[in-house]
Structure formats: C-alpha cells, structure tokens
Amino acid sequence: MTEIALFGAIEIGLVYALVAIGVYLSFRILDFPDLTVDGSFPLGAAVCAVLLIAGVNPWLASLAAALAGAAAGLVTATLNVRFKILHLLASILTMIALFSVNLRVMGRPNVALLMQDTVLTPFYGLGIPDHIVRPLVVGVIVAVVVLLLARFLASEFGLAMRATGVNARMARAQGVDTDAHVYAGIALSNGLTGLAGALFAQTNGFADVTTGIGTIVVGLAAVIVGETVLPARALALALVGCVAGSILYRLAVQLALSADAIGLQASDLNLVTAVLVAVALILPRLKAKASRSAPRSTRAAK
Amino acid sequence: MIVVEDIHVTFGRGTPLEKHALRGVDLTIPEGEFVTVIGSNGAGKSTFLGSLAGDVLAEQGRIAIDGTDVTRWDTPRRAGLVARVFQDPMAGSCAALTIEENMALAAARGRRRGLSLALGSDRRKGFRDRIAALGLGLENRLHDRMGLLSGGQRQAVSLLMATLAGSKILLLDEHTAALDPATADFVLDLTRRIVRDNRLTTLMVTHSMRQALDYGDRTLMLHEGRVVLDVAGEERAGLDVPHLLALFARQRGGAEISDDSLLIG
Numbered sequence A: 001m002t003e004i005a006l007f008g009a010i011e012i013g014l015v016y017a018l019v020a021i022g023v024y025l026s027f028r029i030l031d032f033p034d035l036t037v038d039g040s041f042p043l044g045a046a047v048c049a050v051l052l053i054a055g056v057n058p059w060l061a062s063l064a065a066a067l068a069g070a071a072a073g074l075v076t077a078t079l080n081v082r083f084k085i086l087h088l089l090a091s092i093l094t095m096i097a098l099f100s101v102n103l104r105v106m107g108r109p110n111v112a113l114l115m116q117d118t119v120l121t122p123f124y125g126l127g128i129p130d131h132i133v134r135p136l137v138v139g140v141i142v143a144v145v146v147l148l149l150a151r152f153l154a155s156e157f158g159l160a161m162r163a164t165g166v167n168a169r170m171a172r173a174q175g176v177d178t179d180a181h182v183y184a185g186i187a188l189s190n191g192l193t194g195l196a197g198a199l200f201a202q203t204n205g206f207a208d209v210t211t212g213i214g215t216i217v218v219g220l221a222a223v224i225v226g227e228t229v230l231p232a233r234a235l236a237l238a239l240v241g242c243v244a245g246s247i248l249y250r251l252a253v254q255l256a257l258s259a260d261a262i263g264l265q266a267s268d269l270n271l272v273t274a275v276l277v278a279v280a281l282i283l284p285r286l287k288a289k290a291s292r293s294a295p296r297s298t299r300a301a302k
Numbered sequence B: 001m002i003v004v005e006d007i008h009v010t011f012g013r014g015t016p017l018e019k020h021a022l023r024g025v026d027l028t029i030p031e032g033e034f035v036t037v038i039g040s041n042g043a044g045k046s047t048f049l050g051s052l053a054g055d056v057l058a059e060q061g062r063i064a065i066d067g068t069d070v071t072r073w074d075t076p077r078r079a080g081l082v083a084r085v086f087q088d089p090m091a092g093s094c095a096a097l098t099i100e101e102n103m104a105l106a107a108a109r110g111r112r113r114g115l116s117l118a119l120g121s122d123r124r125k126g127f128r129d130r131i132a133a134l135g136l137g138l139e140n141r142l143h144d145r146m147g148l149l150s151g152g153q154r155q156a157v158s159l160l161m162a163t164l165a166g167s168k169i170l171l172l173d174e175h176t177a178a179l180d181p182a183t184a185d186f187v188l189d190l191t192r193r194i195v196r197d198n199r200l201t202t203l204m205v206t207h208s209m210r211q212a213l214d215y216g217d218r219t220l221m222l223h224e225g226r227v228v229l230d231v232a233g234e235e236r237a238g239l240d241v242p243h244l245l246a247l248f249a250r251q252r253g254g255a256e257i258s259d260d261s262l263l264i265g
C-alpha cells in the first residue's frame, strides 16, 4: 500500500466514523434499526455542495448539511413514533424519498466542487502535504464530535436516552418522555451522518446521489469492528471504538483491494462489506455455540 | 391523598376479545395509608395500579392525586407523583446500565432532564450513602451493571430508587412474587421500613392473604373489576386468613354476594 493510499484510507475512515457513531446511536443506544443514513449521507453532501457553489461559508454549509440530515431523521422518527410504522420500514420510506429529494437539491445526479473553498482550504497552504492535511482536519472534527457526544451521553438527558433504548417501560415509569428521546436521538444520528456527507463532498470534491448506497452497512461494519477490537463498557470508549473500527475497516478494504493476488476491484467493495458484516454477525453465534458444546466434548473425551 | 371516582377500563373495545377490566372503582386513600390489594388472577389488580400510574387511561371516571386531576396524564407526567416497583425484577430497572446510573435516572423523576452531568461527585456520594443504608454491601458496587444483581438485590435497589425523587405515592405490584421466601421476607421488611420512614401512601398487590393482613393498614379485595371487600381498623384486625380465604373462594365461585354478607366473614 502506498503512503497516499494509506492516508486516503484513514481519511475516508474518519469521514465514515461520523456515520459509525450515528449508527451506534440508533442501533445500539436507542435500539432503533435506522436505515435513513443511506439517504441522509448523500443529502448532507448535496446540501453542502450546493451551498458551497452558492458561495456560502464552508462551516455554515457543513452545519446546514448536518441540520438537513437531522430533519431527515425527524421524518423517520415521526413515521415511527407518531404513526406507528415499524422503524425499519419507516426508515426505508425516508431513504427512498430522499433519493428524489437529493436529485432536487442538486438539480442533477452529481455536482463537482472544483474551485470552491472548503473547510480544508485554509489548511492547505501550511506546508503539510495535502493527503495528510485532509485526515488531520477531519480527525480534529471527529475528535470534537466524540468529546461533545460523550459529555452529552453522560448528561441527565443523555442518560434518559440510553434508558429509553434499554428499557422503555422503566424509563417512562421514571418520568422519561421516551418519544422525545427517540426524536432527539434519531435526529442526532442522522445529523452526524449529514455532517459526514458534507465532509465527504469537501474532501472528495464532488457530491453524487449514488454515494449513499450501502452507507448503513459500512457504518454497521465500523461499529462491529470497533466493538471487536475495543470491547468497552464505558461509553466514551465505545465511541472511540466506532472511530477505530471505521479506520480499520477502510484499511482492511484498502489492503484487500491493493493485493493483486486476490483480484478484487473497487466495485466489489459492497460485496466485500456485506460479507464482512454478515460474518461479524454470525461469528458471535458460532462462538457461543462452540463454548456451549465444548464442555460436552471434553466430557465425552474422558 | 388519592381519590378515585368510578373509573372504568376496557381493553380491546369493539373486538371479540373485549375485556371490561375495571368496572367502576370508587376509592379514597388518605395520605400515608398503606393498602394491600388481593384478588384472583385477572381480577384487575394490575390494571388498577396501571390506571393510577398512567399506563392505562380510564375511559370513564376521575383520578385525583393530592387534589390535582390527573385522569388524562400519561405515565411520564405522573411519574413525578407516583413511584413503582414491578413484579419482574428486570422490568423496574435497566440491566445494561450501572446501579448508580439507574439511581440517577430515578432521582430525576418528575424533573426536567437537562445537560448537567447525571452523576456529579456530590450525587455519587449521596447515592453511596443511601445504598449503604440497605445493608447489602452494594455501596462498593455502584459501577456494576444492574443486570449483575440478584432478583432480591434488584428489588431492594428498585425500592430505594422509588424514594429518591421525593414522590409520596408508591405502587407495588407483586414485587416479591419472583423471589424465594427468605428474600421475599427481606424485601417486605425493607418495604415496611421505607414506607414508614418516607411516610409513603402505598398500594401493594399480593397473592398472599397472610401478607395482605400482616402488612399495611387496610386491605382491598378486587373481583371482576370491582372492589368487593374494603376493610381497615378493628374490622380488619378481627379478620384471619381462613376468613379471607373463604371470602376469596366465594368470589371465585362467582356467587352474587352483597357487601354486607362479605363483611360477616
């Protein structure tokens, strides 16, 4: 793997770390399987790209992308909480609708960012190679998000959100408005994903409606890899695990693609990811089965 | 004080499974009274407690707590006034959260939850002192997940959690039913202590006639959604388990009995 490819993998891993954290919020903390991210990621990219072209300040454009993502999350949460549509289906409905919305936002399937200033522009002239600047800037943004989120989850509001996901009945008996926490959590999750989309557009120089496909699987893969390498009970560490998982996942993909012997192409990425996630989901079961049958086999050996 | 006026609850209205679970319950429970509630399976005991807590809304009638009409309030809103311990030790706490996190959740009952730290050092210390008073040695396990505790320990902590927010009403729905006899006795003694120390108005559902008469100041028997026996004071002191059992059996036989004949026992 070349140095450029290595830093490229770290960079994209850091961008998707925000998706991983969002997925961790919905899947793990709220126990709400939310596929909206497949739409809110390209939505964030589209909103950011269009605003940059319109000459809006890059930080404001990124913030707007996050808010757009959060709004998409609110749609899913409303369909589920208010109208009792199954969470999975509610999120698929939003995701499908967002495909059309994203085309509307951009006016065409993709938009290139060539001359526009991005959040990275001020850091390019500092004498650090571009391929290192990008992961550095994104890394700082991710670090700030992790710190803020860890503090948020340790607050009374954040604790109530965690209780909502673990035991909603108990949470309600303790006076927690569980509906409000689902709205807030899913909005936050998709807001982070929208921000990731904005960073993707700015680091890669384009926004494309098709970049959303498989976002959820990539996010889940990062969460699972993170939980495997950093099996932490403390929440702050779990968030760090999401970041680490996302980077490791990208490095593994990069390795697989650069090993000519395997003969994989970039277009095989989705297949590789799906297999990886499936294996990661199956492994714990096999392990549990093995440990259950192990004592029996030793007894048989005696 | 709890005032319940003629409440009705029907499940699955308009379906073949329609169930009129509460059929006009009328009751006044003065502040600080400890009421035990008995009745056969399906009598409506849990539904009655649920209607006080807000889990089921009465379709008719009125519920007032300390003079405030709460008939239309949902569970989270009533939680500031009412604390509960469930039958299933798993139901009343979050297994995946730590003991102190569970306590912090309960301590904020009825308050707005903001962005301040749920577990500041002052609060941690307060929790440690409170849990030490249980005498279970749990003060050194505040960071343990709740799921690691035994059923009895969880119920004890749940009782303690019920007192953290200063609400004055405690609803116990067979909260010792899942425990072995010795642990059940411990939790019952703790219940008595906590109710007395905090001067809580308490409703305790139990299937044990002995407990129903031994604990508290007043006993209710529910049958088919109605209160069919309501005794307190000397009248109650004169009742014994066989009396109660006889009454119970008559109810189950489905015979029509007026309140008068019940009280002769």
Ligand SMILES: Nc1ncnc2c1ncn2[C@@H]1O[C@H](COP(=O)(O)OP(=O)(O)OP(=O)(O)O)[C@@H](O)[C@H]1O
Binding pocket: B011, B012, B019, B021, B039, B040, B041, B042, B043, B044, B045, B046, B047, B048
């Ligand atoms: N959510 C519900 N939906 C439909 N029917 C219900 C529901 N909850 C309770 N019921 C019915 O209402 C009646 C009263 O039930 P409830 O749980 O209040 O009885 P209980 O006195 O607590 O009985 P147990 O001693 O078995 O706990 C029963 O016939 C029950 O089947």
Ligand SMILES: [Mg+2]
Binding pocket: B045, B046, B047, B173
């Ligand atoms: Mg019951």
